[in-house]
Structures are given as C-alpha cells and as structure tokens.
Amino acid sequence: MKQVLYLYGIVWALIVPLFALPLPTQARERFKIVIDAGHGGKDQGAAGRKIQEKEVTLKIAKRAEKYIRRRTRGVDVILTRERDEFISLNERANFANFCEADLFISIHANSARGYAEGTETFVWSKRHNPWSLKLARLIQKEYTERAKRKNRGVKKANFAVLRNTNMPAVLTEVGFISNAKEEKYMKSRRGRRKLAYCIYQAVKQYLNSLDE
Numbered sequence: 001m002k003q004v005l006y007l008y009g010i011v012w013a014l015i016v017p018l019f020a021l022p023l024p025t026q027a028r029e030r031f032k033i034v035i036d037a038g039h040g041g042k043d044q045g046a047a048g049r050k051i052q053e054k055e056v057t058l059k060i061a062k063r064a065e066k067y068i069r070r071r072t073r074g075v076d077v078i079l080t081r082e083r084d085e086f087i088s089l090n091e092r093a094n095f096a097n098f099c100e101a102d103l104f105i106s107i108h109a110n111s112a113r114g115y116a117e118g119t120e121t122f123v124w125s126k127r128h129n130p131w132s133l134k135l136a137r138l139i140q141k142e143y144t145e146r147a148k149r150k151n152r153g154v155k156k157a158n159f160a161v162l163r164n165t166n167m168p169a170v171l172t173e174v175g176f177i178s179n180a181k182e183e184k185y186m187k188s189r190r191g192r193r194k195l196a197y198c199i200y201q202a203v204k205q206y207l208n209s210l211d212e
C-alpha cells in the first residue's frame with residue numbers, strides 16, 4: 001500500500017505540472033468506491049473456531065469488488081488490500097481520501113463473549129454524512145431480506161476509518177464469527193457470496209438514488 005501511494009505520488013508529480021488542465025469530463029465522472037477488508041497481516045481481527053476475521057473480510061471484499069465491477073457502469077472499485085497484509089487504520093482512511101473516493105465501505109466480522117447473532121452497519125457518530133446513513137440502511141435491508149440475516153440495525157460509532165474519511169463511509173459487520181452458526185455461514189463460499197452480493201445490491205441502489 002505504501003508503495004502504491006508512493007507510485008501515485010510520483011505519477012502525479014510528473015503529470016500535473018505538464019498538463020495543468022482539468023481532467024476530461026468522462027474521467028472525472030467515474031464514481032470511485034474504496035472497499036476496505038478489515039484487519040490483515042499481524043492483525044487477525046476476531047477469531048472463530050476455524051477461521052479468522054481477516055480472511056473473511058478479504059474474501060467478501062474481493063467478491064463484492066467483482067460484483068460491482070462486472071455489473072455496474074462507470075464505477076471504479078479499489079481495494080485497500082488484496083492480500084494478507086497489515087495496514088493501519090489511518091493508512092486505510094488516507095488512501096480513500098487520496099483516491100478521492102466517492103464512497104468507502106469497510107468490511108468486518110463481529111465477535112462477542114456471550115451469545116450474539118446478526119449483522120449491523122455503522123456510520124460515524126459525530127457528524128455522519130446523510131449518504132452514509134442511506135447506504136448503511138440499504139446494506140442492512142439487503143442482509144435482512146436477501147440473506148435472511150438477523151438485523152441488529154444501523155448504529156453509530158467513532159471508528160477511525162469513519163472519522164478520518166472525507167466521503168460517505170460505512171463500516172459493516174457481516175455477522176458474529178464467535179457464533180458457530182454464523183461462522184459456518186461465513187466460512188462457506190455460498191454464505192460469503194451472498195453477503196458480498198448484498199453489499200453490491202445496496203451499492204447499486206445507492207447509485208440509482210444518486211441519479212434521481
């Protein structure tokens with residue numbers, strides 16, 4: 001990731017002075033989504049009996065990226081990580097800001113000591129963008145209706161990736177890895193694809209609502 005940022009830096013340092021012109025309209029109008037697979041590398045996130053959060057988040061992020069890229073037009077999807085590597089929370093947010101993303105989606109799996117079940121999606125507690133709330137509600141609706149997951153609702157939290165991103169941003173918890181039944185669902189390709197599809201569907205409806 002640092003290398004990517006560094007390369008972007010070099011490319012822009014070379015290009016901007018040469019062509020100090022606005023980008024063509026078409027290029028500027030492409031909608032950019034940064035999808036952030038939570039945790040990675042030395043930070044495994046929550047651990048289930050058989051799988052770790054960092055694996056689940058990466059697989060769902062990649063699948064959601066694929067669905068969005070293949071099924072929507074004029075949208076670029078960029079992942080904060082594509083493999084098992086550690087990236088700090090600030091780097092994730094800075095990357096999205098640097099990309100001038102129009103939307104930021106961070107994917108996580110939940111964990112609890114006692115019994116807990118269901119999905120929930122967070123927006124920033126202090127000053128969330130109304131569009132963040134819009135996307136969070138769409139994602140929860142999809143999980144509930146399409147994937148038949150228990151709905152814990154849209155919540156507010158002061159998470160760094162929500163606080164430090166300059167665009168509408170959500171952090172979605174796809175289920176409890178500490179819950180054997182939900183871990184099994186996340187471990188299955190079918191389950192992960194369903195969750196990724198829900199995120200894609202929510203994004204699609206979000207994009208449609210921008211056109212209205």
Ligand SMILES: [Zn+2]
Nearest residue numbers: 038045108109
């Ligand atoms: Zn997490």
